[in-house]
Amino acid sequence: MNLLHLFGLPPAASTYAADIDFGLRLTFGAIVFVFFSWSVYLAYLVFRYRNKPGERAEYEKSEGISKAMIPGLVVLVLEMILIIFWEIPVWGKIKEEMPKMGDVVEVNVLAQQFAWNIQYPGPDGKFGRREQKLVSFSNPIGLDYNDPAAKDDIVLANELHLPLGKTALIHLMSMDVIHDFAVPEFRIKQDIVPGMDIPLWVKPTKIGTFDLACAQLCGFGHSLMVGHVVVQTPEDFAAWLKKEAPAPQAASSANNF
Ligand SMILES: [Cu+2]
Numbered sequence: 604m605n606l607l608h609l610f611g612l613p614p615a616a617s618t619y620a621a622d623i624d625f626g627l628r629l630t631f632g633a634i635v636f637v638f639f640s641w642s643v644y645l646a647y648l649v650f651r652y653r654n655k656p657g658e659r660a661e662y663e664k665s666e667g668i669s670k671a672m673i674p675g676l677v678v679l680v681l682e683m684i685l686i687i688f689w690e691i692p693v694w695g696k697i698k699e700e701m702p703k704m705g706d707v708v709e710v711n712v713l714a715q716q717f718a719w720n721i722q723y724p725g726p727d728g729k730f731g732r733r734e735q736k737l738v739s740f741s742n743p744i745g746l747d748y749n750d751p752a753a754k755d756d757i758v759l760a761n762e763l764h765l766p767l768g769k770t771a772l773i774h775l776m777s778m779d780v781i782h783d784f785a786v787p788e789f790r791i792k793q794d795i796v797p798g799m800d801i802p803l804w805v806k807p808t809k810i811g812t813f814d815l816a817c818a819q820l821c822g823f824g825h826s827l828m829v830g831h832v833v834v835q836t837p838e839d840f841a842a843w844l845k846k847e848a849p850a851p852q853a854a855s856s857a858n859n860f
Pocket of ligand 1: 714715717781782783817818819820821825828
């Protein structure tokens with residue numbers, strides 16, 4: 604039986620999911636080991652130094668490192684090794700090494716109370732200008748259709764499509780309060796802070812539909828803020844993009860709102 608299922612982890616569907624899972628298992632294993640060895644040691648001490656007739660407690664001043672501190676120091680050293688040689692490199696890979704522009708799928712994710720707005724730049728590869736005063740029911744992200752770059756943009760609600768095996772660069776932005784982009788299968792959880800464009804990359808490794816949840820209590824409808832991530836083959840993704848592309852006249856009529 605796969606131990607991961609015991610921990611209730613969902614299937615892993617991104618290139619760095621295995622690194623995160625390794626960390627989870629290592630941390631869990633280490634905690635189990637420390638807990639049981641400490642319990643045995645504690646039981647031994649309770650028995651060894653139990654109250655006996657005619658014996659009084661002794662207190663001695665310890666200077667420097669005493670023997671009793673050794674287990675704590677061992678744990679400290681192991682934690683330092685874990686942080687320096689595992690956590691920092693993995694964190695750096697995920698959060699600092701942003702993919703090079705060019706062969707990536709770029710998409711804007713604009714979170715709002717209580718929905719996920721998804722914006723693809725369209726064939727021109729450029730996101731259209733957005734302006735807050737243009738936000739309306741029919742134009743939830745305030746896209747400025749006078750901007751030529753906006754004409755072919757694709758705007759969707761609660762459905763993020765990504766191609767399999769291709770790096771996606773996701774720009775996380777909020778239109779109101781702090782939200783959090785969480786896709787458990789990708790092992791991603793990233794806060795979205797108003798006024799910031801927070802880049803996040805992911806390379807999906809599994810075809811499927813995964814939940815996109817808001818992991819930051821963001822208001823009354825927080826629990827309803829659920830979207831989906833649909834991972835498709837690159838061919839299906841390209842066909843889907845083509846199907847979703849706005850017709851030129853649709854773009855100009857949207858201008859009248
Ligand atoms: Cu939210």
